[in-house]
Amino acid sequence: GQSLEQPSEVTAVEGAIVQINCTYQTSGFYGLSWYQQHDGGAPTFLSYNALDGLEETGRFSSFLSRSDSYGYLLLQELQMKDSASYFCAVRFSRAGGSYIPTFGRGTSLIVHP
Amino acid sequence: DAGVIQSPRHEVTEMGQEVTLRCKPISGHNSLFWYRQTMMRGLELLIYFNNNVPIDDSGMPEDRFSAKMPNASFSTLKIQPSEPRDSAVYFCASSLGPMVQENEQFFGPGTRLTVL
Numbered sequence: 001g002q003s004l005e006q007p008s009e010v011t012a013v014e015g016a017i018v019q020i021n022c023t024y025q026t027s028g029f030y031g032l033s034w035y036q037q038h039d040g041g042a043p044t045f046l047s048y049n050a051l052d053g054l055e056e057t058g059r060f061s062s063f064l065s066r067s068d069s070y071g072y073l074l075l076q077e078l079q080m081k082d083s084a085s086y087f088c089a090v091r092f093s094r095a096g097g098s099y100i101p102t103f104g105r106g107t108s109l110i111v112h113p
Numbered sequence: 114d115a116g117v118i119q120s121p122r123h124e125v126t127e128m129g130q131e132v133t134l135r136c137k138p139i140s141g142h143n144s145l146f147w148y149r150q151t152m153m154r155g156l157e158l159l160i161y162f163n164n165n166v167p168i169d170d171s172g173m174p175e176d177r178f179s180a181k182m183p184n185a186s187f188s189t190l191k192i193q194p195s196e197p198r199d200s201a202v203y204f205c206a207s208s209l210g211p212m213v214q215e216n217e218q219f220f221g222p223g224t225r226l227t228v229l
Contacts (some may be wrong), residue, residue, distance in 0.1 A: 012220075031216060033216060034161075035218075041222075042204060042221060042222050042223055043156070043204070043206075043218075043220045044219060044220065046220070047218045048216050048217065087156065091216065100158065100161065100169055101146065101156065101158060101161075101218065103148075103155060103156040104155070104156075104157060105155040106156070112122035
């Protein structure tokens with residue numbers, strides 16, 4: 001089956017750097033995505049890694065190691081508005097050629113002043 | 114573009130009633146997803162359409178749930194009869210296509226369903 005593991009909660013102070021890890025077990029892996037969701041809101045796309053290495057988008061970076069079935073989201077210069085839930089998601093292939101998205105349970109990031 | 118549109122935003126109903134949730138994907142997007150989010154189970158994929166055709170419905174919990182996509186700009190998720198355990202936030206999302214490089218999903222605001 002498919003499974004993703006990420007910490008349930010992470011806390012940090014404003015201005016700091018925080019890393020949210022995600023490990024996965026899936027067959028037919030086709031990339032790792034990250035989404036942000038504020039309380040009462042909808043998930044919004046942050047990043048996608050198909051290949052090993054680091055992808056940087058402003059204050060956010062995402063890393064993937066396919067050999068380790070592991071990735072992380074790095075948030076720098078934390079701001080209060082970064083307090084939200086962060087989900088890793090993978091797409092895996094099912095027989096018939098469809099690519100099925102599966103989300104982790106989410107990590108609640110709490111940023112303190 | 115207005116983004117993914119869902120209606121209603123909130124629905125309160127009584128057990129046994131039929132509930133219909135609606136979704137309009139972003140114009141030009143060929144893939145549409147229905148998700149359910151609860152504290153207990155997280156964000157679960159219910160069903161996934163590509164070019165209006167259901168591709169994977171293995172996440173649909175039981176026969177009480179059905180989904181349709183009669184055209185590229187409209188989809189419905191129906192629960193009949195509804196039960197209290199169906200209470201959740203239901204999200205619709207769309208993406209350009211099914212290929213992994215067309216990966217980014219755009220989520221609607223969700224429908225918060227409460228079944229009493």
